[in-house]
Amino acid sequence: DWVVVELRNKLNSAEVLATRSALLLRNGNVVDVDGVSDVPFERSPDDYFIALRHRNHLGIMTAQSLALDATPDLLDLSGGTIPLHGGAAATKTIAGVKTMFAGDANGDGTVRYTGLDNDRDPILVRVGGVVPTNTWVGYSGTDINMDGVARYTGGGNDRDVILMNIGGAAVTGTRTASLP
Structure with missing residues (x-):
């Protein structure tokens, strides 16, 4: 990559x-x-x-x-x-x-599961925005687990990585890059 x-x-x-x-x-x-x-x-x-x-x-x-x-x-x-x-x-x-922490799908320097500018929504948009079981194959920032497939739900989905990297328990948690 x-x-x-x-x-x-x-x-x-x-x-x-x-x-x-x-x-x-x-x-x-x-x-x-x-x-x-x-x-x-x-x-x-x-x-x-x-x-x-x-x-x-x-x-x-x-x-x-x-x-x-x-x-x-x-x-x-x-x-x-x-x-x-x-x-x-x-x-x-x-x-x-x-x-490095994965999950910054929108490139704003913060991994966020819910709320404004979250990183979960771009995955849903990438797979078509309507049917969450759709997938999208290719190179994309929404392919968080880097398996070549943007996947919103199901096994190997990309949004679970976001949730794990903000702590896994509270969906409102965030993680921010340590760059000035």
Whole structure:
């Protein structure tokens, strides 16, 4: 799947200095668009906050700026050794691996099951808006579980992922990206 890697100003983490589209592999590695190379940036050696965005997951960013030199660096944001902005609440741990929270179907930086701008309604609209058992096959931000099918009801539906990622009990809960 596609992600966007951002280099942010070491003095102002809200200021994006450079962006680069990249591929997220099934094993969690982020590589250049050729599928194998490191993600290159034309940049001066300096300290940068590193952020990662995805089409329907909440973005993450390093808690401190990191020194990047002219050669590519391997940064493992999944192991917990590099602190993230927002702390432990910024990611979901699955089988010991830190992952981004899924469910941001409308791309507003908040996972919300009910209410205004919720992420459940875009799934229903994608499948046709009238018959909730319909499905839609293809690449879409409403395919929350990333199985290639937008599904509102039934086994493997996408709205359950939203509910689980806001806590699973209260449908009014929300989860917000930890990006400035």
